[in-house]
Amino acid sequence: MAQRLALQRLLSLPTRGPLASHGRAFGTSAGRRSTFNVQDGSDFQDRVVNSPKPVVVDFHAQWCGPCKILGPRLEKLVAKQEGKVLMAKVDIDDHTDLAIEYEVSAVPTVLAMKNGDVVDKFVGIKDEDQLEAFLKKLIGA
DSSP, X not given: OHHXXXXXXXXXXXXXXXXXXGSOOXXXXXXXXXXXXXXXXXXXXXXXXXXXXXXXXXXXXXXXXXXXXXXXXXXXXXXXXXXXXXXXXXXXXXXXXXXXXXXXXXXXXXXXXXXXXXXXXXXSOOOHHHHHHHHHHHHTO
């Protein structure tokens, strides 16, 4: 009973406004709109390969320590680009077929894609300056 009441209180909290900062809000931010998790092969085709915007593809895994550092760093920098570039997150354990197709042999592997083609790539962790340079090169800034 106590758990049910706690859940009802949590669900009744506003997701916007001054009280929202006390819990996790479920609203969308600019960063969330530019970053998405790939659901399956057709989703990858639609949102990455057929994207009119450049896309950074982050191949990662839940068990990968460097991925947990790189992912948020990359998401933050993509969000700062204000929609000029998108970021697709691909869990290699869920989407082995995509990892094989794009020759991912280690994680994290990050691809830069434009018009459906891989135009740049790196494997491993990078610092923010290197990531900014990677994004600028992709965007053409």
